[in-house]
Amino acid sequence: MKMPFELCLATAAKQVPFGPDWIHEIKHDGYRILVIRDDKRVRLLSRNGTDWTRRYPWIIQAALKNRQQHFAIDGEAVILGVDGVSDFNALQSRKHDHEAQLYAFDILAMGGDDLRDLPLHMRKTKLEQLLARRPDGITIAPFERGEIGPDLYRAACRMGLEGLVSKRRDRPYRGGRQRSWVKVKNRAPPSMDREL
Template sequence: MAPRSEYFAIPVKGTKVPTGPDWLHEIKHDGYRIRLVREGKRVRLITKGGHNWTDRFPWIVETAHKLRSEQFILDGEAVVLGVDGNSDFRTLHSRKHDHEVQFYAFDILGADGDDYRRLPLTLRKTNLARLLRNRAEGIHAAPFEQGEIGPDLFRNACIMGLEGMVSKQVDRAYREGRCDHWIKNKNPKHPAYRRVQDQF
């Protein structure tokens, strides 16, 4: 059975960054959480609140149509990058740069009729990388690091002024709803720490 496009895994708030070989760590982009769905010639961008934002972000839609697979569901963040290469929520929220919005995919729930949600995260990452191979613009596989590097990576993310980091257990399936094997640690000096989150 194919995964439903409107259900999201939601990380829990962390008090410290987990360590160990069974965790991977992703920089948290300051953007809109989006489910990217392609079904043949139809592409949809669905927010956590269930809104259809397909018409907002043409670059993402255009790139999705160029991918070789005609059926997939990706989970990720829609972002605008500033001149420093970091995601810029204020610019994104202004709606003045919708044509510049890109998608950083950090998970794949299914493709070509196969449901990947029960696969361990490591295999989902492999399938995601395969789908996005040689696709350099518009849609990107979110980079990650694995293992003991987590706390150092988080400290550096804070120094660079990034929003924070999400740590995930590598051997776990995708679980919709609150997910205690996804842990989000926020940079307390970042504007997103004070901003009302997860409203879309």
């Protein structure tokens, strides 16, 4: 299936950027998903355009409960373990597809308007407006602004999380690999058989 939007991809880096122009998000261990709603139809597309609409019913239900009839959200499908950390093994097993929820981190279109030319901080505001009465199934991915990035990265690593994605708050959304989105992975990622 042809992707209606080319996804923005983060560039790998060794250090978290520092300064007031950056927004920092925890990198969750899940699958990148584009959620597109057109009236009563919702589609879930994987990063490479595979149709995963039937795979995650909770995300579909949440999208259909939204008052807005037209939107495109970029996010990560995750299954949270009992410790509140994303469990990639559970997601990969396909045994818990009904538990997968979306951590939404960007909005590309809403109400017929293409929002990709807006700076990130304005898109985040639009996303918050869209999900203000958020039903379970789609949640805004938490983020922090500014100089906290390196400290947040260290905290994420201590918690066994996958790492951090830092994004320039003043940049538009552009498809392909971008330097305005930077990912720094936990160099000691959680082991596959981590005790809960």
